Amino acid sequence: MMQHQNVPQPMPPERPADPIPSWPPSVASVCVRVETEPDIAAACREIRWLAERMGFARSPAYYLATAASELATNLLIHAGGGWLRAASVAGRHPNEPPGIELVAEDAGPGIADLALALTEGYSTAGGLGCGLPGVERLMDVFAMDSRPGHGTRVRAIKWP
Amino acid sequence: MATPLIKLLHEHREELLDAWLHHAQSIWSGNGNYESLPQESRLRLRSIFDDIATLIAQTTPDDDFELNPEGALANHLHQFVTEQARIGSGANKTIGLMLSLKHLLSTRLFDRSEADAVADLMWLERIFDSLTQLTFTAFVDVREHLITQQSLSLLELSTPVLRLWSRILLLPLVGVIDTIRARQITERLLEAIARHEARVTILDLTGVPVIDTSVAQHLMKTIDAARLLGTQVVMTGISPEGAQTLTKLGIRFGDVLCRATLRAGIAEALLLTGQRISPVEERRS
Structure with missing residues (x-):
């Protein structure tokens, strides 16, 4: 029996500045480089299509698209760009349908206080401060990992 | 040579x-x-x-x-x-x-x-x-x-401000709302409100694919500015999924009047301006 996916993998010590996505090609996946504002809309659209292709209902597909949009916006505003990936992950039990995992990775300044970043209404960029805590509520599994000065990685899973 | x-x-x-x-x-x-x-x-x-x-x-x-x-x-x-x-x-x-x-x-x-x-x-x-x-x-x-x-x-093409009725404006939003468009929407709307002395503006979001925090923030700023010009904003066309998402994100449109459909929004706007659309027969009798 495989370890279930809820436990986030520890961050590898050495990471290239721009991690090159390496999903197995057989897995349904989407990978968007977020560098400009139109990329956010593109990421959002691609991930919504992925969810629709995989037979997600309207609500979870909308949640995924919104979470993707929030994460992509964060990549752009706080780190000046990064990768947003989405791929199917095996269900929690063998007979359950696969979910979608979102991974947002950047090589930006990192987050010193993760708990503070997840606090409702806290924002360093003049936003509403409900993006990250919102993503946590929209998704079923949420994990964040950051090394100040090296980058941040957010992983989140949504089951159909 | x-x-x-x-x-x-x-x-x-x-x-x-x-x-x-x-x-x-x-x-x-x-x-x-x-x-x-x-x-x-x-x-x-x-x-x-x-x-x-x-x-x-x-x-x-x-x-x-x-x-x-x-x-x-x-x-x-x-x-x-x-x-x-x-x-x-x-x-x-x-x-x-x-x-x-x-x-x-x-x-x-x-x-x-x-x-x-x-x-x-x-x-x-x-x-x-x-x-x-x-x-x-x-x-x-x-x-x-x-x-x-x-x-x-x-x-x-993407941001027409329509004069729906006397003192009622309709702003149907279609497509992605990014910073440039949000600024343009606000400018156009404020200009139209001032020109038509609008009392009610219907903001229809049926065509907006995803409402996330940045879109919500842009909308809030637009609504606040519109209010300062003396118009009331009626927001319509938020899908059931959109509504759930907004609550999960913890975004409150507090005192903004919302109606599920554009039809209900128009009815509300007419009510607010003390007007109504009545059948032709009624007037004849």
């Missing part, structure tokens, strides 16, 4: 031009296009060829060659590339055409194997380098101009 290249061009001018036009025809019909090259393009290519021949005759291999951007050659080339880019022909075709002339000339020059041919080949190389550069720049310029025009007209 008659260098081999000048001699070649002088002696075989018509033959070279025919060979080039023949080649242009084969590039043109490469994409399953069996029509012959249009007469205007032929004439254009002929004048480009004449310009190049004149240019070569007037300079020497030792000159520091620099293409005059205002000259006849640059002008003809620019016009030709613009036509090609407009009709959607690929950049590789247009540039390939220039490179094919260079290839033609250098091959013929090489075949004559005269002394001084090397200097002439280098010279040919320099001339065609700048011609290719000019072709490429002109091509990209045309395309970029087209893209700018299109995105401007798209922006123009």
Whole structure:
């Protein structure tokens, strides 16, 4: 029996500045480089299509698209760009349908206080401060990992 | 001074031009296009060829060659590339055409194997380098101009503020709302509110694919500004999924009046302005 996916993998010590996505090609996946504002809309659209292709209902597909949009916006505003990936992950039990995992990775300044970043209404960029805590509520599994000065990685899973 | 290249061009001018036009025809019909090259393009290519021949005759291999951007050659080339880019022909075709002339000339020059041919080949190389550069720049310029025009007209189309009824405005939002569009929406709306002295503005979000925190923030700012001009905002068209998402994100549109559909929003707006739409029969009786 495989370890279930809820436990986030520890961050590898050495990471290239721009991690090159390496999903197995057989897995349904989407990978968007977020560098400009139109990329956010593109990421959002691609991930919504992925969810629709995989037979997600309207609500979870909308949640995924919104979470993707929030994460992509964060990549752009706080780190000046990064990768947003989405791929199917095996269900929690063998007979359950696969979910979608979102991974947002950047090589930006990192987050010193993760708990503070997840606090409702806290924002360093003049936003509403409900993006990250919102993503946590929209998704079923949420994990964040950051090394100040090296980058941040957010992983989140949504089951159909 | 008659260098081999000048001699070649002088002696075989018509033959070279025919060979080039023949080649242009084969590039043109490469994409399953069996029509012959249009007469205007032929004439254009002929004048480009004449310009190049004149240019070569007037300079020497030792000159520091620099293409005059205002000259006849640059002008003809620019016009030709613009036509090609407009009709959607690929950049590789247009540039390939220039490179094919260079290839033609250098091959013929090489075949004559005269002394001084090397200097002439280098010279040919320099001339065609700048011609290719000019072709490429002109091509990209045309395309970029087209893209700018299109995105401007798209922006123009995407935010109509409609006067629905006396003192009622309708702002149907369709598509992605990013920073540029949000700013434009606010500007247009405020201007329209002031012009029409609107009391109620219906903000219809049916066509917005995803409402996330940044979109919500933009909307809040627009609504706040609209209120300062004395209009009440009725928000319509938020989908059930959208509503759930907004609550999960913890976004509150607090005291903004919301209605599920545009129809309900219009009814509310009429109520707020003390007007109603009544059947014709009622008035008759």
